[in-house]
Amino acid sequence: MLEAHLTKKLWHFTLDVEFKVENQILLLWGHSGSGKTTILHLLAGLLQPTAGFVKIKDRVLYSDMEKINVSPQARNFGYLFQEYALFPHMTVRQNVLYGLKSKKRKQDSSTDPVELLNSFGVGHLIDRYPRQLSGGEKQRVALARALAVRPQVLLLDEPFSALDKKTRVVLRQELRKLHEQWQIPFVLVTHDEEDASYLGDEIISLEKGRVRDIKTPFAGHSKAVRTDSLASLQM
């Protein structure tokens, strides 16, 4: 379970969100500039919140009260960047192996990268460079890279925005299957309503850094709530 309360002063508004997510897909929906990417950065430790906390299975990763701030390197959060951020000077194989070569990772916690790439249907591209891949292929490789280190959470920033409609539909289905396999919290950020309704177990709509409303489409009900009453919500 991932639990977080994040506040961050941005130059045009103050971000203030609170949420809890079991091994589900939490979807953060909002227009560009509503603070979605910032939330992912705060969760991953790439940015430091002004106040709040981040907890995973009762392990505190960030807390301003306890003065804890675990580095992004040690958080073990998978992060799929918007344009995938594949290392352009490395082959697909080197990209996927990159995280496994970090000293902080335990050997036994790793996955066989070749097998992982095969399972994503991109095993044959292993010696190619990112510039030789299509958008969909890049995304699969980036997913494989993020998952190769067996993360405890997967963060996805607009995973489908760079893809054409057809690929988008296919990859959405793949992502759902992937989530069923991995059984870890996914936090996905999107401005696309179709993504939201197809993928989100729980959808948080954001507006200027605040939670506007929370929906749980698969539970078949919707609730509009104020930010300050979120903590009392059963999730």
Place this chain on the structure above:
Amino acid sequence: MFTHLTDWFPVLLSLRVALIAVVIITCLGLPLARLMARREFYGKEFVEAAITLPLVLPPSVVGYGLLVVIGKNGLLGKTLAGMGISLVFTWYAVVLAATVVAFPLMYQSAKAAFQSVDVNLEKAARTLGAGEVRIFFTVTLPLAWPGIVAGLVLSFARALGEFGATLMVAGNIPGQTQTIPTAIYFAVESGKNETASTLVAIITVFSFIVIFWVNRWAKKQKY
């Protein structure tokens, strides 16, 4: 002409000075450029301007400034003189002049190269567990490399061609501080046109080959 080893002295000194200057510039310039490329702090523009100044000032002004620092009664020169060391009119002064004048070229190229590296790549490496040193050597440096090489070539060329500041702090002592540019100037001055044209030919051909080779190499480095 150029049959005696001594005739080659200016060529060898120029090459040696330019190489040493580039090594110093790289060791100091790369960390500084990396720091300035990503960090914001109060007074950053001031520091930037100070670093770039030797590029825009006339070399004679830089030379004068160096004399103020390392001259016999200079700020640093006095202390060194007390220890029995004098830098002025030695080949160390030639290296110093070349380093100071060529430094901004390396710094500017390297800074632009570091800034051109997508920050998300460094962030991605962080989420994959890589430490900052590993990120620098495996992501930032390889991707900034073409720009850094451009900086290396520019600063090497500038160091090789340095004239004004060199003349002021190191003079033109044959066999000691005489470089290709100063040798050419004084050869022409004293009517030794043959020596001058030979040196001109050497430096022109050498520079051409270096730039030609680097440009060819840089073309292959596109991702």
